[in-house]
Amino acid sequence: MTQRDYLLLDVFTDRLFGGNQLAVFPDAVGLSSATMQAIARELNLSESVFVLHGEDGADARLRFFTPAMELPFAGHPTIGAAVALASVGGALEGRSDVVFAEGVGLVPVAIRRSEDGALEATLTSPLLPTRVVTSLTSAQAATIAGVALAQMAEFGPQAYSAGVPFHFLPLHSPETLATVSLDLQAWQSHLATSLAPHVVVLAMEDWEAGREIHLRMFAPLMGIAEDPATGAAAAALAGLLVDQQSPGDGTHCWVIRQGEAMGRPSTIHLEVDVVEGHPAAVRVGGTAVIVGLGTLQGLSCPASSAARDEAGTSGAPVPRSASPESAVARLYERAALGSALLTAVAAGALLLSPVPASAQDFTGPRLEISMGYDELESDGSFEDFDQRLDGVHGRVAVGYDAAIVDRFVIGVEASIGGTRDAAVTIMPAADSFTFRPGRDIDVLARLGYRLGSRSLVYVKVGWANAAIELTERERVGSDQYEVTRSSADNDGVRLGAGVEYSISDALYVKAEYRYTTFGDGYDYQPGSHRNQVLLGVGYRF
Numbered sequence: 001m002t003q004r005d006y007l008l009l010d011v012f013t014d015r016l017f018g019g020n021q022l023a024v025f026p027d028a029v030g031l032s033s034a035t036m037q038a039i040a041r042e043l044n045l046s047e048s049v050f051v052l053h054g055e056d057g058a059d060a061r062l063r064f065f066t067p068a069m070e071l072p073f074a075g076h077p078t079i080g081a082a083v084a085l086a087s088v089g090g091a092l093e094g095r096s097d098v099v100f101a102e103g104v105g106l107v108p109v110a111i112r113r114s115e116d117g118a119l120e121a122t123l124t125s126p127l128l129p130t131r132v133v134t135s136l137t138s139a140q141a142a143t144i145a146g147v148a149l150a151q152m153a154e155f156g157p158q159a160y161s162a163g164v165p166f167h168f169l170p171l172h173s174p175e176t177l178a179t180v181s182l183d184l185q186a187w188q189s190h191l192a193t194s195l196a197p198h199v200v201v202l203a204m205e206d207w208e209a210g211r212e213i214h215l216r217m218f219a220p221l222m223g224i225a226e227d228p229a230t231g232a233a234a235a236a237l238a239g240l241l242v243d244q245q246s247p248g249d250g251t252h253c254w255v256i257r258q259g260e261a262m263g264r265p266s267t268i269h270l271e272v273d274v275v276e277g278h279p280a281a282v283r284v285g286g287t288a289v290i291v292g293l294g295t296l297q298g299l300s301c302p303a304s305s306a307a308r309d310e311a312g313t314s315g316a317p318v319p320r321s322a323s324p325e326s327a328v329a330r331l332y333e334r335a336a337l338g339s340a341l342l343t344a345v346a347a348g349a350l351l352l353s354p355v356p357a358s359a360q361d362f363t364g365p366r367l368e369i370s371m372g373y374d375e376l377e378s379d380g381s382f383e384d385f386d387q388r389l390d391g392v393h394g395r396v397a398v399g400y401d402a403a404i405v406d407r408f409v410i411g412v413e414a415s416i417g418g419t420r421d422a423a424v425t426i427m428p429a430a431d432s433f434t435f436r437p438g439r440d441i442d443v444l445a446r447l448g449y450r451l452g453s454r455s456l457v458y459v460k461v462g463w464a465n466a467a468i469e470l471t472e473r474e475r476v477g478s479d480q481y482e483v484t485r486s487s488a489d490n491d492g493v494r495l496g497a498g499v500e501y502s503i504s505d506a507l508y509v510k511a512e513y514r515y516t517t518f519g520d521g522y523d524y525q526p527g528s529h530r531n532q533v534l535l536g537v538g539y540r541f
Contacts, residue, residue, distance in 0.1 A: 003297045004028070006048075007088065011080040012229035012258075012266040012286040014118045019259065019266045019288070020229035022080040023048040026088070028063070033070070035299060040065035042296075046227050049077035051085065058101035059092060060085065068223030072103025073163030075123065075231010075268075075284050082109040082121040083288040102126070104163040114287065122269070122285030123231070125162050129239025129279055132159035132196045134167060140190050141169040145201045146181035153207055155244060162235035162282065165196035166217075171203040174214040178261055182218045182226075197221045200233050207244060213237070214257045228259030229266035231284045238272045238282045249274050362409045362448060362456050362500075362540075368397040368510065370536030374419040376437050376466075377529055389437055393419045393532055401448065409448040409456065416441045438467030438487055440530075442494050456500040464494035464516050466530065490528070492518035500538070510536050 006025045013019030023043050028036065028050035040048040044067050052061040062081055064074040078100060085092040092098055100107045105126035114120050134157065141157040142149040153170035160166060171177060180201045191197050202215035215237075217227040227233075234256055241247075241254060256268040266286075273281040374393030399413030417440045444462030451457060467489040498512030516530040 002030075002299055003295050004031070004299055006294050006296065007084045008291045008294060009080045009084055009288050010264075010291055011076040011083075011288040012231075012268050013264075014114075014116070014287045014289065016289060016291055018264050019286075020076045020227065020264070021045045021291075022077055022288075023294070024077075024081050024084040025050045026085060028052055031299065033063075036063060036065050037070065039296060039299075041067045041223075043067075046224050047071070047074050047077045049074070049081045051081060054099075054101060056101065056106075057099060058106055059095075059098045061101040064102075066219070066222040066224055068221070070103075071164060071222075071232070073107075073125075073127070073232055073235075075234060076229050076286075077231075078102070078107060078109060078123050079121045079231060079284075079286055080288045082111055082123075083119045084290065086111050086119060086121075087290060110285075118287045118289065120285060120287045122271075122283050125235040125238075125282040125284065127161075127163045127235075128282060129160045129162040129236050131239060131243075132161050132165050134159040134194065134196065136167060136190060136194075140186070141167075143186045144183050144190060144199065145169050145171075146183050147171065147176060147179060151176045155207075158240050158243075159194075159196035160236040160239040161196065162232065162238070164198065164232040164236070166198045166200050166233050166236050167191055167194070167196045168237065168240050169199065169201045170207070171201065174203040174205065177201065177203045177214050177216060180216055180261075182220075184220060187218075187220060192221065198233075200230070200237070202237070209245060211253065212255050212257065213241075214260070216258065216261060226262060228262050228264035229268060229286075230258065231268065231286075234268045234270050234284045235282050238270060238279050241270075242272060242274055242277075242279050246277065247274060249276065362450060362502075363401050363403050365400050365541045366398070366413075366538050367541075368395075368399070368413075368415075368536050368538040370395045370397070370417075370510070370512070370534040372532060372534035372536075374417075374437070375531045376419075377531075389419075391419045391437075393417055393440075393534070395440075395534060395536070399446070401446070407450040409450065409458075411446045411448070412444070413446060413460070414441075414443045436469050438469045438489070440464070440466045444494060444496065448500075454502045458498055458500070460494075460496040462494055464492045465489055466492065466516070466518065490518045492516045492530075498534075506540050508538050508540070510534075510538060512536070 004025055006023045009022045009024060010016060010019040011022050023045055029052055031050060036050050047064050047066055050063045052063065054060040062078065064071040064077050082098055086095055095111060097108065097110050100109060107123055107126050109121050109123045111119060111121050136157045138152045138156040139149055142152050151171055153172055155170065158168045160168065182199065187199065191199065198219040198221065200215055200217045202213055204210040204213050217230040217233050219227060251271060251273050254270045256270055258268065259266040269285045271283040272279050371394050375390040395415055395417030397413050397415030399411055401409050401411030404410050419437045442462060442464035444460040446458050446460040448456045448458035467487050469487045494514060494516040496512055496514040498510055500508050500510045502508040512534045514532040518528045
């Protein structure tokens with residue numbers, strides 16, 4: 001167990017208690033993805049940012065978590081992290097420019113101190129804004145925003161992404177913005193499963209030439225009711241502004257006002273280089289102030305997680321994210337501890353247990369049904385993908401055991417299983433990739449040791465083969481996507497240990513732990529390993 005310090009900042013503001021709150025963990029090395037997600041849920045800020053070692057030209061690697069999901073790119077955490085790391089010591093203190101590695105790529109950030117002493121940071125978006133296909137109508141947009149249809153701007157709802165996709169719902173007047181109230185039922189019906197589920201309601205006095213935008217951002221899918229300042233939305237908004245205003249080639253600037261309805265006013269500066277009528281570079285900037293410091297106690301940082309999370313992730317898991325902090329996963333983790341304890345107690349009783357008269361109670365054909373916790377971890381290279389998929393695992397096994405000498409029983413078994421609710425989605429840009437485990441089969445040899453007439457402890461080893469299924473949604477045009485599905489499988493070595501207890505001549509219960517290490521055969525996830533904790537019931541014929 002250990003502790004981690006963090007800084008609390010207000011971003012896109014030059015004063016305390018304005019802008020968007022942010023927690024920055026300057027040293028997140030060793031924290032697993034699940035721990036980072038749990039911390040973000042606990043702090044319940046719009047985002048928390050975790051700083052890891054930089055590589056391949058980056059000064060540091062950043063990972064962004066909302067209370068519900070990880071993001072490949074986030075504006076206000078990038079700005080806040082730059083200000084924090086330039087302020088509080090370490091290798092980046094006093095730097096005027098830094099480069100962060102994020103899920104969307106390398107993000108350069110310029111840092112300067114304004115005349116009044118406030119630190120300002122400006123990021124250059126690694127992705128240019130692109131239009132995202134949408135079928136949302138103005139009437140549906142008005143319902144989602146809770147306003148009258150007549151208050152919607154004539155050009156209607158648009159969707160853009162510069163790493164994170166947003167639906168933009170334009171209004172005629174900034175005064176109307178204060179009356180907006182997100183209709184969650186309408187959002188669920190029209191946008192929750194769309195390519196751009198996050199909602200920005202915005203208004204300008206002059207949509208043709210205005211330079212000041214007022215907006216509000218709602219992201220139920222991120223676990224954010226409303227966000228007081230959203231840099232990723234500002235970067236995506238550049239695409240809409242250039243398309244609507246056609247400002248001509250050159251550098252153009254806009255000021256974005258956000259957070260006023262929440263009592264946390266924010267100011268975001270947007271600068272766009274336009275070449276041949278299209279955005280050629282997008283910069284998002286603003287100031288940030290450090291509010292305070294904090295410490296989280298009692299964090300568990302397994303050594304195996306440190307190397308894995310140094311690589312980071314290039315995308316954003318969907319809200320489910322299969323976190324072991326969920327109630328079901330915690331239950332199975334406790335089952336793992338109970339299984340290990342039970343096995344240890346049984347092994348300690350070896351010398352004390354009487355030798356049974358016969359070993360026939362543990363021989364012959366058997367059928368088993370098991371259920372438990374399954375965790376598949378990867379050190380993969382696909383899009384720098386490095387994630388854990390976990391869920392509820394079910395398994396059916398058939399086997400045959402024979403007595404050998406004294407207390408020992410030897411056998412063989414074959415089994416097949418599958419895991420539910422284990423999936424993760426990453427979105428390096430407008431494309432998305434969803435991974436989930438497929439079927440899992442094995443053939444194992446087993447050696448058992450009888451503790452008495454009813455108990456048996458055993459170890460097993462053998463061959464295993466597991467599959468990963470990939471669903472890829474890839475942009476093939478400005479408004480077209482192609483969905484492809486494929487799978488890959490890989491062989492591995494599986495080890496297991498467990499204990500059986502007979503409750504009748506034929507029926508028994510079992511607890512078992514299984515560990516599998518795979519080679520580099522996955523097309524999508526080389527270097528994976530798997531942990532399973534199973535509780536089951538069996539029948540001997």
